[in-house]
Amino acid sequence: MVIIGGGFGGLSAARGLRDAPVDITLIDRTNHHVFQPLLYQVATASLAPSDITVPIRWVLRAQENVRVLLGTVTHVDVAERTVRMDAEPHVVPYDYLVVATGARHAYFGNDRWAPHAPGLKTLDDAYEMRRRFLMAFEQAEAAVDEAERRALMTFVVVGGGPTGVELAGMLPDVSRALRRDFRNIDWTSLHVILIEGGDHVLPSFPAHLSARAKRDLEELGVEVRTNAFVTNIDARGVMVGDGFIPARTVFWAAGNRASPLGAGLSTDRDQAGRVPVLPTLQVAGHENVFVIGDMAAAVDVRGVTVPSVAPAATQMGNVAAQNIVRLIDRAGQPLERFQYVNKGELATIGRHRAVANFGGITMQGYLAWFLWLLVHIMYLVGFRNRAAVLLQWAYMYLTYQRGVRLITGSEAHGPPASGEWSLPEPPP
Amino acid sequence: MVIIGGGFGGLSAARGLRDAPVDITLIDRTNHHVFQPLLYQVATASLAPSDITVPIRWVLRAQENVRVLLGTVTHVDVAERTVRMDAEPHVVPYDYLVVATGARHAYFGNDRWAPHAPGLKTLDDAYEMRRRFLMAFEQAEAAVDEAERRALMTFVVVGGGPTGVELAGMLPDVSRALRRDFRNIDWTSLHVILIEGGDHVLPSFPAHLSARAKRDLEELGVEVRTNAFVTNIDARGVMVGDGFIPARTVFWAAGNRASPLGAGLSTDRDQAGRVPVLPTLQVAGHENVFVIGDMAAAVDVRGVTVPSVAPAATQMGNVAAQNIVRLIDRAGQPLERFQYVNKGELATIGRHRAVANFGGITMQGYLAWFLWLLVHIMYLVGFRNRAAVLLQWAYMYLTYQRGVRLITGSEAHGPPASGEWSLPEPPP
Numbered sequence: 001m002v003i004i005g006g007g008f009g010g011l012s013a014a015r016g017l018r019d020a021p022v023d024i025t026l027i028d029r030t031n032h033h034v035f036q037p038l039l040y041q042v043a044t045a046s047l048a049p050s051d052i053t054v055p056i057r058w059v060l061r062a063q064e065n066v067r068v069l070l071g072t073v074t075h076v077d078v079a080e081r082t083v084r085m086d087a088e089p090h091v092v093p094y095d096y097l098v099v100a101t102g103a104r105h106a107y108f109g110n111d112r113w114a115p116h117a118p119g120l121k122t123l124d125d126a127y128e129m130r131r132r133f134l135m136a137f138e139q140a141e142a143a144v145d146e147a148e149r150r151a152l153m154t155f156v157v158v159g160g161g162p163t164g165v166e167l168a169g170m171l172p173d174v175s176r177a178l179r180r181d182f183r184n185i186d187w188t189s190l191h192v193i194l195i196e197g198g199d200h201v202l203p204s205f206p207a208h209l210s211a212r213a214k215r216d217l218e219e220l221g222v223e224v225r226t227n228a229f230v231t232n233i234d235a236r237g238v239m240v241g242d243g244f245i246p247a248r249t250v251f252w253a254a255g256n257r258a259s260p261l262g263a264g265l266s267t268d269r270d271q272a273g274r275v276p277v278l279p280t281l282q283v284a285g286h287e288n289v290f291v292i293g294d295m296a297a298a299v300d301v302r303g304v305t306v307p308s309v310a311p312a313a314t315q316m317g318n319v320a321a322q323n324i325v326r327l328i329d330r331a332g333q334p335l336e337r338f339q340y341v342n343k344g345e346l347a348t349i350g351r352h353r354a355v356a357n358f359g360g361i362t363m364q365g366y367l368a369w370f371l372w373l374l375v376h377i378m379y380l381v382g383f384r385n386r387a388a389v390l391l392q393w394a395y396m397y398l399t400y401q402r403g404v405r406l407i408t409g410s411e412a413h414g415p416p417a418s419g420e421w422s423l424p425e426p427p428p
Numbered sequence: 429m430v431i432i433g434g435g436f437g438g439l440s441a442a443r444g445l446r447d448a449p450v451d452i453t454l455i456d457r458t459n460h461h462v463f464q465p466l467l468y469q470v471a472t473a474s475l476a477p478s479d480i481t482v483p484i485r486w487v488l489r490a491q492e493n494v495r496v497l498l499g500t501v502t503h504v505d506v507a508e509r510t511v512r513m514d515a516e517p518h519v520v521p522y523d524y525l526v527v528a529t530g531a532r533h534a535y536f537g538n539d540r541w542a543p544h545a546p547g548l549k550t551l552d553d554a555y556e557m558r559r560r561f562l563m564a565f566e567q568a569e570a571a572v573d574e575a576e577r578r579a580l581m582t583f584v585v586v587g588g589g590p591t592g593v594e595l596a597g598m599l600p601d602v603s604r605a606l607r608r609d610f611r612n613i614d615w616t617s618l619h620v621i622l623i624e625g626g627d628h629v630l631p632s633f634p635a636h637l638s639a640r641a642k643r644d645l646e647e648l649g650v651e652v653r654t655n656a657f658v659t660n661i662d663a664r665g666v667m668v669g670d671g672f673i674p675a676r677t678v679f680w681a682a683g684n685r686a687s688p689l690g691a692g693l694s695t696d697r698d699q700a701g702r703v704p705v706l707p708t709l710q711v712a713g714h715e716n717v718f719v720i721g722d723m724a725a726a727v728d729v730r731g732v733t734v735p736s737v738a739p740a741a742t743q744m745g746n747v748a749a750q751n752i753v754r755l756i757d758r759a760g761q762p763l764e765r766f767q768y769v770n771k772g773e774l775a776t777i778g779r780h781r782a783v784a785n786f787g788g789i790t791m792q793g794y795l796a797w798f799l800w801l802l803v804h805i806m807y808l809v810g811f812r813n814r815a816a817v818l819l820q821w822a823y824m825y826l827t828y829q830r831g832v833r834l835i836t837g838s839e840a841h842g843p844p845a846s847g848e849w850s851l852p853e854p855p856p
Contacts, residue, residue: 031562031835032833048477049476049834050476050834055609055833057610058609061608061609069570070566070570070835071570087570088567088570088571088572089570123834134459135498138498141496141497142499142516181489405460405486406459406477407460407498
């Protein structure tokens with residue numbers, strides 16, 4: 001059988017099949033699992049990429065019935081029961097299939113905004129955000145023109161969900177840590193704006209926590225604009241309704257679109273491109289195909305719409321694994337119907353505040369932040385990462401120094417100088 | 429005054445001018461100083477990039493008389509006394525100039541080899557080596573063709589100096605740590621070949637240490653070929669004399685070429701593009717221009733040719749700084765003539781062996797390795813990095829696990845799938 005995707009859903013499905021009589025092929029586009037809930041910390045130069053990633057092979061090293069392949073799946077043929085990929089062995093047949101390829105950020109049909117407002121789904125996205133964030137200060141330090149300097153010191157985050165709130169909340173804090181290093185920057189001109197189309201930030205949280213999050217953000221110096229709609233984004237800035245915000249750095253945390261592999265699985269997809277699944281997580285008409293995680297439009301057995309969060313993906317992976325075992329058994333045992341267990345919601349705001357909601361029990365401020373810290377470290381995959389992240393955070397909070405302020409990639413250097421200095425870049 | 433380059437030489441010159449009545453502008457192509465002697469550990473997925481780098485601004489944060497600019501210097505005009513760069517402010521005038529832009533690897537006129545045999549001078553180089561090293565195993569794991577699989581498991585390192593020896597020595601060790609994660613690979617087919625044109629590896633070391641290093645490498649499983657000349661490198665492998673070695677992964681550690689900025693400083697350059705300097709480290713005819721580090725062809729006051737190593741660059745930076753102070757003083761004090769203090773040479777071979785030479789006192793094996801560890805940690809710039817590297821190494825040596833096995837960059841993923849999944853890459 002084949003699992004596509006090594007995120008929370010795919011890994012959980014693989015682990016759930018540990019003792020099953022199956023030969024699993026897990027295919028991922030990268031060699032690493034990313035702990036996505038902490039990606040924003042890499043994007044804001046607070047954690048190193050290796051702190052929140054772990055090789056997929058390493059996670060599954062002890063599980064004898066899995067082989068891991070690195071490559072991009074280009075097509076699923078449900079009639080032929082094969083998966084096509086861009087690397088050897090190119091075609092992989094399956095009897096059972098779990099699709100867990102997640103979602104990408106999307107721009108509500110405005111793909112031309114993409115170059116000006118990167119989103120945050122993969123580690124490469126986080127590198128790109130980090131590069132832009134740090135480069136804005138480098139350029140502001142050297143900028144001669146006053147208007148240009150103000151635009152460089154303006155950071156706009158589009159989208160008031162957890163990712164947007166967490167990104168926006170980190171920007172003033174991390175900028176504060178950089179103050180001593182940049183001498184020409186007028187730090188009073190630092191302007192972080194969070195734009196949300198709805199009435200509240202963190203719309204999935206209870207109203208009083210949304211209000212608290214807004215107040216916390218404002219105390220950190222973030223301007224929060226609700227009921228505000230982005231109508232255009234270009235290299236100069238963001239148009240919000242009729243008003244233009246000159247800004248060189250815009251981050252996108254507003255919309256998602258499920259992996260395009262869904263097109264091969266079902267003609268019936270929702271507006272975010274997600275594949276509707278039965279409560280058993282099967283695709284209607286294909287009892288051997290399961291779709292889980294952010295790629296699935298799932299309504300659980302009680303009628304609850306399953307949110308696109310890591311715990312839901314993990315739980316779905318488990319249920320898909322159990323159902324595959326039952327199908328293989330052919331003992332006629334009815335398949336399990338997915339019931340989402342909401343373990344609670346957490347979002348941090350800046351350095352030591354958070355809001356938390358556990359089925360009606362709510363928390364805010366420092367206590368919620370501490371809880372957030374514990375939960376995230378507990379869930380980080382792999383011992384090493386847990387220890388490294390804890391140390392990194394401890395060091396960060398004690399010293400305010402950012403050890404991971406790397407600007408990398410050829411774009412960080414500007415165009416190469418002429419002559420033998422600029423050797424041609426090796427091709428893939 | 430202007431310092432170009434934030435490596436060992438440039439930083440040492442800046443620090444040496446800490447109390448001098450000068451306004452220093454330090455320009456670098458990147459925002460970070462790299463601890464180059466440990467770059468090979470990043471290339472072999474043993475250390476994280478942030479472990480061996482530190483922001484240049486952070487190093488100089490307390491030094492009031494330095495401003496740091498990020499950008500590539502494209503031209504030095506010694507008549508006009510200006511430096512041109514690709515970022516604001518584009519033109520920087522100077523009264524005194526220190527050029528410390530180092531060297532790049534070079535292919536003895538065979539630049540077409542570059543795409544097939546990357547060298548190791550910058551952090552981006554190390555990312556590229558790491559990507560190729562790890563991708564070779566990923567591809568070998570999936571490869572169907574037996575000859576292709578053998579070529580993927582063959583790693584050729586060209587150049588038997590310290591960098592080549594250290595790279596080649598790490599490859600069998602790191603590969604060993606990966607064994608459990610790759611199930612299809614026939615590890616007996618792993619073939620690491622070190623190619624050196626001269627009689628001995630580590631030619632700058634005493635003969636018995638060179639012999640010891642060769643024996644150590646061979647015990648680790650490295651095939652050492654001396655008196656062997658590379659006549660061609662292409663995508664299929666390496667031609668050595670008349671024999672062809674099919675190999676998908678070739679690393680270049682054989683030749684250097686100084687930064688092309690030298691062309692603007694002097695018409696008289698040596699065959700590696702380095703600028704000859706007076707014992708005072710000035711360029712003949714330009715008493716206000718100093719060239720230091722790997723970019724300088726320097727013979728010290730005793731007639732010793734100064735080697736291209738980090739301690740020499742640091743010492744030269746110090747002397748250049750002192751001489752600038754004396755020139756500014758105008759007290760007629762004669763300039764200091766550079767005398768290179770050879771603090772010794774160290775090279776590690778694999779996991780716990782090294783050879784060391786301290787002015788005739790030589791060491792080898794485990795003791796030399798331990799010394800190497802101490803020296804390198806001692807010299808790492810910045811406390812955080814020292815602690816992080818020590819922890820990382822301790823963890824690595826205890827568990828053999830590699831936490832930094834990240835394959836990143838778009839090339840790691842293969843070509844993107846069609847459809848909305850592949851958003852256009854944001855431009856610079």
